[in-house]
Structures are given as structure tokens and as C-alpha cells.
Amino acid sequence: MMTSIESTPFKRLDAEGRLLKPAHKAETRRPGRFGFRGEIALTIDPPVTLEAAFATAEDGDAGLSFLAGSLSSYKQLPALVEALGAEVKADGKYFIYVSDLDRASRYQINMGGVPLYVLPIDDTSVYNELIDFLYLDKTKMKKFDTAEKLDVIADGAAKYDQAYEAISYEEGLKRL
Template sequence: MLLETYNKEELLININVNAATSDGAQRAFRGDLVLVEGEFHELSGKKLAPKAVLNQAVMLGDGDKIKFMGGCLRTVDLLPIFVEKYGADLAEECQPIFYVYNLRESFKVDMDGKEYVLIGLEEGMVWNELMDELYLEKSDFKGQSSGDKLITMYDGAKDYKPKYAMTPFTEVKSKAIELGEGRGAV
């Protein structure tokens, strides 16, 4: 399965869920998805931390395609990197929903023939934001395994018709704001 391949290639990090669904035909993932890999450190024999990730990624995979995709991009400039690295792995029906920290408005964009939804976000949890966007309630997930919750999320997205304006990506980039640098404890 595709998500297992991603895991072997160390593209899935900070994993909260990486499980088969109860039907065994699909795989669910929640965590971070590597967009730009870190360099290989020869002395330790490991990759260094990734240079860019899709934070709080939510994915449902079916064989060799991703059926549902959501997550949070730090900047809208990372979208073309996602499209280049993972765009071919998206199923035809998949309409990725990305929350973007450096946008304050919401848009639909077309990238390589695929419609992406970009929603401005100052702070929040992707899972909760997706629940709101897809009109799902906590009770919709009650008693389900962590993998099956992604099937419910996917089912909620089947009828999703965002009312955001289709906007050229260059225009969306021009509406991005400058983000301050994060700092740790002082």
C-alpha cells in the first residue's frame, strides 16, 4: 500500500495514527508528511530533520492512491512542492483541503488539473477544522477505531462543495502575509 511505502521511505513522521481500517482494504494516517527531506548525516547514518512538512496531515489511502488528504501548510509557497512530490498519488476523487498559516482568506486553486482548497488559518487543529468544514460532529465518530474515523471523514468529504472562489495560484501567493519567526523558550 502507498502509505506503507511512504512510511518505509521515512516520509511519515510524528505519527499519531498509522493503521489499517477495519475492512483491511484501506490505510489511515494522521501525523506530519515530509515535503522536503533533510540531508543524510553520514556519521549517524540517518536523515536530518525535514526542511518542510505538511503539518497535522490526515490521509486515507486505498492501494496505490490517496482518497482523502488534509493538512496544514506553513506557507502557501509549499503547495507546488506538495503537488510535485505527491500530486500523482492523489485519486481522481480526492480534493485536498489545506489550511495555510500565511493566508487570511480562503480559495480554490487548480494545480496540474487537480482542485485544491486553501483555507487561511491563524491557529487551530486540522482535525477539528476539517470536522467543521465538512459538517461532521464528534458523535459521527463515536465507537470507531482510529482508522475507521478517516473513512467517516472521507465519506463527509464526498459531498463537499466549497464555495470559495477559484483563483489563479499567482494571485493567491500575492495575498500571502509575512509570518513572524517562531522562537523557543528564552
């Protein structure tokens, strides 16, 4: 059975033109899973995007099961949550890398019932950060196509349960 974008939370994001520069926008190798790799538009004016985004959703599920990507500023988190809206869920795994966070900063922030892992990123890519962060085998990953990489990363994220300091968005602003 084919998993179509129409039966996933990506449907609204796609209809609103938010799924940009897709390297992958199709089902993955896992039956019943749809994946996206590219950029997700958060706001138009000024233009803000979640860059180097990886996301998956299960067929018929109301929210994304996994999302990772990079923001240039911590202050863009509310735009991310607003743009994603109902397409995120309380039991999803969301890893947001933020350029202007101190290197030692690792937080769990609950925004509107949505739990976010908010992490620093330097000059490396979201992909490399995820491989290291989720303890994935970099050599094996090189052999996979984009759909397989999405599956392996999403599966690794689903198992991730490390706890970080839980703070409010406002507390994070004070620490910038």
C-alpha cells in the same frame, strides 16, 4: 481481507521516509481502506512538513482519495504537490490549511491537475477545522478511535462539493 500499505499510494511515501510521527498507519475500519494520521515530510533541506495530516487511500487505488493537513506558508504548496507526485489524483479531496492566509480566504487551486481546497487556519487544529467544515458530530467523534475518525472524516470529505473561488497558485501569491 487485510489492506496493506504495500497496495496503496502510501507505499512510496513510506519507502521514502515521508510518513512521520504516525498516530495511525494501518487499515481503517472500512474494508479496503488504509489510513494515515501524522506528518508528511515534503522537503528535507529546508525541512517542510504537512502537519496534522489525515489521509486515506483505497486498496489498489493509484492515488490518495483524501488528504488534509496544515502548512505554515502558502508558498509551500508547490513542495506539497511535488512530494506527493503521482500519489494524488484529479478526483481526490485535498484540504490544505495554510497559516499565512487571510481568515476570509477560501480558494480552489488546481496545481498540475490536482484540485486543492486551500483554506486559512488560526490557532485551532486541523481535526477541529475538519469537524466544523464537514459538519460532523463532534460528540460522536469523541467516542471513535483514530481509524474510525479517519473513516468518518474521509467519508465526509468525499461528499463535500462546496465551490470556492478558483484561482491560480500565482494569483494566490499576489493576495498574500
